Amino acid sequence: MEHVQSILQSIGLEPERVGMYNLSSGEGPKFAQYAREMDSIIRGLGPNPLKKAQVKKVQREEAT
Amino acid sequence: MIVADKKPIDEIIEYVKDKDRILVLGCNECVTVCEAGGKKEVGILASALRMYFMNQGQEHRVDERTLERQCDHEYLEEIRDIVDQYDAIVSLACGVGVQFTAEKYQSTPIYPGVNTCFLGVTEERGLWTERCQACGTCILAETAGICPISRCAKRLMNGPCGGSTQGKCELNPELPCAWQLIIDRLQALNRLDDYEKLMPIKDWSTDRAGGPRKVVREDVQS
Numbered sequence: 001m002e003h004v005q006s007i008l009q010s011i012g013l014e015p016e017r018v019g020m021y022n023l024s025s026g027e028g029p030k031f032a033q034y035a036r037e038m039d040s041i042i043r044g045l046g047p048n049p050l051k052k053a054q055v056k057k058v059q060r061e062e063a064t
Numbered sequence: 065m066i067v068a069d070k071k072p073i074d075e076i077i078e079y080v081k082d083k084d085r086i087l088v089l090g091c092n093e094c095v096t097v098c099e100a101g102g103k104k105e106v107g108i109l110a111s112a113l114r115m116y117f118m119n120q121g122q123e124h125r126v127d128e129r130t131l132e133r134q135c136d137h138e139y140l141e142e143i144r145d146i147v148d149q150y151d152a153i154v155s156l157a158c159g160v161g162v163q164f165t166a167e168k169y170q171s172t173p174i175y176p177g178v179n180t181c182f183l184g185v186t187e188e189r190g191l192w193t194e195r196c197q198a199c200g201t202c203i204l205a206e207t208a209g210i211c212p213i214s215r216c217a218k219r220l221m222n223g224p225c226g227g228s229t230q231g232k233c234e235l236n237p238e239l240p241c242a243w244q245l246i247i248d249r250l251q252a253l254n255r256l257d258d259y260e261k262l263m264p265i266k267d268w269s270t271d272r273a274g275g276p277r278k279v280v281r282e283d284v285q286s
Contacts, residue, residue, distance in 0.1 A: 011077075012119045
């Protein structure tokens with residue numbers, strides 16, 4: 001996970017955009033807690049800049 | 065095998081950031097085993113480069129290809145028809161493969177995507193250690209199969225030195241003393257008398273000190 005985070009950092013994205021949690025299928029509340037945590041982190045960071053770039057690319061292609 | 069380690073992606077980006085068309089070229093041999101330059105690593109690096117360029121608002125073409133080997137003509141020939149399509153190749157092969165690719169395709173810049181480290185073994189997943197320095201005159205028969213050239217920090221022919229303490233090297237308390245390993249193994253093989261024999265001065269002319277080396281085998285040449 002640290003490796004993936006370091007790659008994200010190298011290419012200009014926030015490493016916090018990816019995370020890994022270990023839990024069993026019987027740990028529903030914990031899963032919900034992790035999901036809320038991740039949701040809060042991602043909302044704080046804002047939309048993935050690559051998606052914006054992708055949209056711009058499609059718009060450019062459509063314009064030409 | 066030849067053991068390599070990944071280069072930081074920032075370093076690779078620096079090499080190719082001005083290149084429009086890039087080929088990431090992997091190798092299916094040693095660097096695949098040490099998880100530095102096989103098909104999987106090619107995919108990861110190529111994706112990272114694509115994401116980097118996209119994040120910069122730039123359009124670059126990044127393609128992937130993995131050859132069986134980059135140290136043989138026959139496999140390198142497989143990219144002859146496509147090599148002109150690229151402004152740069154990032155080779156994830158060892159230094160041998162990078163150089164052979166560069167020799168073969170002289171008009172395309174080739175950049176290394178890994179750091180080539182040593183000849184070694186996989187002790188466990190994620191842990192590779194050195195075993196051979198390719199000195200050209202193997203003495204493993206005399207040293208019970210343990211190489212003091214690659215595993216003794218001083219490359220001693222008649223060890224151990226005074227820095228050996230409780231079987232460990234003075235350089236690092238986690239590093240086994242190669243000569244302690246040799247003595248232990250000679251003892252296990254009931255060959256401890258061999259330890260008494262002084263090793264002659266080693267012929268270093270076959271080592272790297274004699275300049276770049278070559279092996280010529282007329283019996284297999286066509």
